[in-house]
Amino acid sequence: MITTVTLNTAIDQLYKMDSCRTGSVNRVKSCIKTAGGKGVNVARVASLAGEKVLAAGIVGGFHGAYFRSLLAQDGIEGCFTDSGAETRCCINVRDESTGEHTEFLEPGARLTESALEDFYRAYLQCVETSDVITISGSVPAGTPAGYYGKLIAAAKSAGKRVILDTSGAALRESIAAKPTMIKPNADEIRQLTGIAAASRGELIEAAKKLHDGGIELIVISLGGDGALVVSDEGVFQGVCPKIEVVNTVGCGDSMVAGFAVGMVRNAPLEETIRFALSVASANALHEKTGCFREDDLKRLLSGTVVNRL
Ligand SMILES: Nc1ncnc2c1ncn2[C@@H]1O[C@H](COP(=O)(O)OP(=O)(O)OP(=O)(O)O)[C@@H](O)[C@H]1O
Numbered sequence: 547m548i549t550t551v552t553l554n555t556a557i558d559q560l561y562k563m564d565s566c567r568t569g570s571v572n573r574v575k576s577c578i579k580t581a582g583g584k585g586v587n588v589a590r591v592a593s594l595a596g597e598k599v600l601a602a603g604i605v606g607g608f609h610g611a612y613f614r615s616l617l618a619q620d621g622i623e624g625c626f627t628d629s630g631a632e633t634r635c636c637i638n639v640r641d642e643s644t645g646e647h648t649e650f651l652e653p654g655a656r657l658t659e660s661a662l663e664d665f666y667r668a669y670l671q672c673v674e675t676s677d678v679i680t681i682s683g684s685v686p687a688g689t690p691a692g693y694y695g696k697l698i699a700a701a702k703s704a705g706k707r708v709i710l711d712t713s714g715a716a717l718r719e720s721i722a723a724k725p726t727m728i729k730p731n732a733d734e735i736r737q738l739t740g741i742a743a744a745s746r747g748e749l750i751e752a753a754k755k756l757h758d759g760g761i762e763l764i765v766i767s768l769g770g771d772g773a774l775v776v777s778d779e780g781v782f783q784g785v786c787p788k789i790e791v792v793n794t795v796g797c798g799d800s801m802v803a804g805f806a807v808g809m810v811r812n813a814p815l816e817e818t819i820r821f822a823l824s825v826a827s828a829n830a831l832h833e834k835t836g837c838f839r840e841d842d843l844k845r846l847l848s849g850t851v852v853n854r855l
């Protein structure tokens with residue numbers, strides 16, 4: 547089973563409008579609400595790929611109850627600790643005249659020490675029944691530095707594989723706990739290593755340093771240019787076919803889901819890279835974040851190339 551961890555949950559609201567203008571009244575044509583947060587996207591994609599998934603994290607208040615019902619509508623089992631503070635809402639406005647997206651992200655409530663301790667206890671139980679744990683996204687206010695590190699250490703000492711996908715200080719402070727895999731994009735690895743990392747060679751050098759530090763798998767995602775992978779088995783480059791993008795939000799999360807699926811299936815690394823890239827690109831062809839169509843995935847699997855460098 548795959549357990550996904552999301553501390554920074556949200557109710558995501560997609561507003562579709564014929565056009566959107568600031569400083570005037572805007573009528574919303576349709577509104578789609580989903581249980582949001584990066585780990586929830588991972589859970590949705592891994593579940594669509596056919597794996598048993600448990601989405602874990604922290605929610606609260608009336609919005610927390612609504613979050614749980616939206617998650618259930620997606621057919622995903624949840625293990626969410628109640629923080630007592632309202633879960634935030636995030637609004638994504640799609641202007642159909644321009645195709646532009648404008649996002650409004652609420653800051654979210656500060657987490658208390660007791661909510662974080664409650665979650666940690668629930669998490670330890672989730673770890674017992676899981677093969678792979680994914681930890682995604684930023685940490686809400688109130689979360690102590692090193693909290694992700696604590697989650698990683700608990701999973702690793704139980705012999706479980708952990709994928710960490712975060713950025714900035716949360717990433718810097720957690721890698722000492724040596725997650726099995728990290729998935730920085732180019733900006734995130736530049737921030738983490740302080741290396742300019744403009745060329746492919748520089749990106750690989752930066753990833754090799756992290757690998758030497760004890761992280762088994764470093765996946766640098768490069769948007770439409772695919773990904774670079776540094777591993778015990780060597781260095782690989784994955785290249786995806788050019789596509790007509792619909793919505794790239796959640797592509798990184800879909801890629802994390804692809805790697806988690808490959809890990810629980812004990813698939814060979816090159817096959818896992820191909821699958822993860824394809825499922826991530828298939829997400830870019832779907833309007834809904836953290837979603838893909840089976841026929842898109844099949845087509846992309848046959849067009850995605852993985853080369854050993
Ligand atoms: N324009 C695109 N065309 C094809 N595939 C894409 C495109 N953008 C992203 N992907 C796929 O998704 C993967 C992850 O994308 P990206 O590097 O943008 O992740 P990210 O920056 O972590 O995204 P996020 O955190 O917003 O989900 C890429 O390696 C690629 O396989």
Ligand SMILES: [Mg+2]
Pocket residue numbers: 711731798799
């Ligand atoms: Mg990302």
